[in-house]
Amino acid sequence: MRYVGLEELTDDMILAQNIKDQYGRVLIMKGARLSPHKREKLKNFEIAGVYIDDSWSADIFIEPAVEEKLIDKSINALKEMNMDEIENCACEIIDKLMGAEDYIHDMESIKAYDENTFEHCIHVAISSVTLGIGLGYNFYRLKNLAIGAMLHDVGKKMVPIEIISKKGKLTDEEMEEVRKHPVYGYSILSSNINVYSSTRGIVYQHHENWDGSGYPRGLKEEAIYELAMVTHICDVYDALISKRSYKEAFKIRSAIDIVLEGDNTMFNPDITKAFFKYVPIYHKGTEVELSNGENALIFKNNRGDMLNPVVKLKSGSLIDLRRSDLGIIS
Numbered sequence: 001m002r003y004v005g006l007e008e009l010t011d012d013m014i015l016a017q018n019i020k021d022q023y024g025r026v027l028i029m030k031g032a033r034l035s036p037h038k039r040e041k042l043k044n045f046e047i048a049g050v051y052i053d054d055s056w057s058a059d060i061f062i063e064p065a066v067e068e069k070l071i072d073k074s075i076n077a078l079k080e081m082n083m084d085e086i087e088n089c090a091c092e093i094i095d096k097l098m099g100a101e102d103y104i105h106d107m108e109s110i111k112a113y114d115e116n117t118f119e120h121c122i123h124v125a126i127s128s129v130t131l132g133i134g135l136g137y138n139f140y141r142l143k144n145l146a147i148g149a150m151l152h153d154v155g156k157k158m159v160p161i162e163i164i165s166k167k168g169k170l171t172d173e174e175m176e177e178v179r180k181h182p183v184y185g186y187s188i189l190s191s192n193i194n195v196y197s198s199t200r201g202i203v204y205q206h207h208e209n210w211d212g213s214g215y216p217r218g219l220k221e222e223a224i225y226e227l228a229m230v231t232h233i234c235d236v237y238d239a240l241i242s243k244r245s246y247k248e249a250f251k252i253r254s255a256i257d258i259v260l261e262g263d264n265t266m267f268n269p270d271i272t273k274a275f276f277k278y279v280p281i282y283h284k285g286t287e288v289e290l291s292n293g294e295n296a297l298i299f300k301n302n303r304g305d306m307l308n309p310v311v312k313l314k315s316g317s318l319i320d321l322r323r324s325d326l327g328i329i330s
């Protein structure tokens with residue numbers, strides 16, 4: 001299976017995933033052949049693309065990092081702010097990812113509803129735990145990280161919905177309001193005695209930048225809680241590759257370049273380095289353009305060097321980019 005952006009879908013393509021609405025109801029079944037009507041239907045959703053099956057991608061299998069059921073359970077726990085359930089889900093996510101350490105770099109969860117804030121939070125938690133495992137964190141530290149990453153944007157609940165869902169550019173005043181969400185989040189969690197201090201730390205500091213240019217406090221370097229820095233880079237990357245009401249999804253290569261630009265300014269350089277070593281940034285089955293102008297599909301990721309995966313050409317041959325002069329340009 002491979003991932004195709006909404007604009008590149010054509011009528012003969014076969015869907016490789018169920019398309020569900022925000023309530024989990026299946027709208028278009030896996031296996032359906034696309035038609036003008038179905039493509040129009042897809043456009044009504046805030047999704048960037050879908051997985052399809054074809055002969056080019058017939059030997060690419062995508063295993064979700066975390067089952068849909070667990071993602072749904074985690075989303076419900078977040079919606080209800082059920083701290084016990086959030087902690088249970090965090091532990092289940094860690095168990096699942098730790099148990100898959102040998103192939104974690106090749107897994108991902110199928111993204112369909114990018115627009116969903118809760119789903120974004122779960123994706124950030126999954127990437128953060130993947131990065132934390134790479135950094136050698138123990139279970140206890142991973143648990144703190146997962147819970148904080150799941151709740152990192154909880155403060156957005158207190159930002160007026162008209163601002164959160166506004167299509168188009170925010171005014172300076174609206175932007176100022178959005179930038180209060182770490183403080184709002186901290187205050188929501190402060191009234192709950194079941195919340196760990198590490199969770200509050202991540203929520204409060206996940207927009208602080210390594211060079212002191214972040215918010216709310218403009219903290220710098222080691223003064224920033226490490227788990228907040230891990231969440232920060234995963235949050236930025238997931239937001240870049242997701243479609244939002246005010247922007248299209250960035251192509252992976254552009255998102256990578258933006259993250260690389262943030263090295264040492266937005267992000268702790270050690271964490272940036274680990275991010276590109278351990279977090280599967282190129283999703284399997286995504287089409288990319290190589291530096292020789294050929295198009296290829298991401299076939300397999302290389303743990304330790306996520307910037308240079310194995311790709312599959314249209315001819316069927318495989319190239320390990322770690323051992324090639326070719327690179328991915330878009």
Ligand SMILES: [Fe+2]
Nearest residue numbers: 152153206207
């Ligand atoms: Fe945030």
